[in-house]
Amino acid sequence: MDPELPHYARTHSTTLRRDRRTSAGANSFSSSPSLSTRTPVEHLYHLTSSKGRPWLTLKVISNAPASTFLPSFYEGEPIKGSVTLDLTKEESIKAISVQAIGEMTSSVTEILNFVQVSETLWKSSAPPEPSSPSGSQNASKLVGEHSWPFSLTLPPVCQVRLPTATAETFPLPGSFSERLARVHIQYQVIATVHRSRFRVDNSVSTIIGYIPIIRPEAPSIARQIAYLENTPLPGPEADPEGWHCLEPLQVRGSVFSTREVDAKCTFALAKPLTYTRGSVIPCLMTVETTDPQALDLLSSPRSLVVRLLRQIATGEASLSVTPLGGKRLPGLDYERAVQGLATAVWRPDSSRNPHKRVLHGEIHLPSMLKPTCHLGKFELTYSVAVYAPKAVAFQPDGDAEAVLQQLPVVIGTAYAAGPRPRIYSPPAYDDASSRASEFLIFR
Incomplete structure (x- = not known):
């Protein structure tokens, strides 16, 4: 079950942008709309005695849709809850603690803890809380029921030491776990009862979802007006600040295997090149040729092929992580995998130039799309790729499946300031949007 929460729009008038290389995003969550409109949910996890009686309980409070979901937290949101101890007889205990950790694992290597925050809730040198019923008078022993609240906040960044011995700061990545992926990123909350040297500690834990705040800058004023008035988006000529235009692409091939065709295709993506999952990536294609029949074929909405690609890459070099003092990132065999996720849906302009x-x-963009992230030698990135047109009776020169142009984009988790992007077309039915959570294509 995916632990991520639904997305939300920002209503505050001030623009906030998460800098992916600094800690500038540390306070970005506080300016986002609160999730308090949803009633907080309590998630309970127990350790039980041989008779089935819970004696150690970890309670985590989150804004998940229901207690059957995993607890989920956005960047900057505190992880709150409590640890409850209910003992029928007096026991010697050194301390009670709770921690939140982030781990990256590989199918062939050890676990890397890249972030950790902890809190000691009780120590044996401290007397029991007076408010706790049945409290023991022995400072090293506890009996009865005791409860300690906690609040942990993950930092927005962590430091990773590269093979060059230089430390680099990375934003905390979002939770990432897929069936066929070799690398998994997960976060846990762990409550621990620490006992004497010769006795085993007891722990109860749960996996939680972590969602970084990645927010695009506001779009151009012209596009914001179009969203507000529900009018078509102005193109690059009317809104040059709102588009990133690629170099014109020469497309050559033959029509009906009888004559050669030379066309010029110019592709443009809406700026900024960061897009919120659950919304859309606006794009535009201009097709030019002096052959009227070829123009009709190549400009058919079903002929143009533009796809969103996701790439996952893992490096082979060993890294060390600063927060845990000396732990090493295990070696990862180099691997690069590309998956096609979604195909552009097109509609023609009303103008009829010959x-x-x-x-x-x-x-x-599927609402559960994993956001862009980078941690050490692990990268989850996206790009928009342009392919040769697949028109009826048109045969392009060269490899018809080759990527002709490609532009990196960032997939974010929060909306930009201002009006939300409007969706002007139905989704395509021949893409992999419904399978975006699976890792299907390896190259």
């Missing part, structure tokens, strides 16, 4: 067609497109 040698030119303009098509407006959108790439629909």
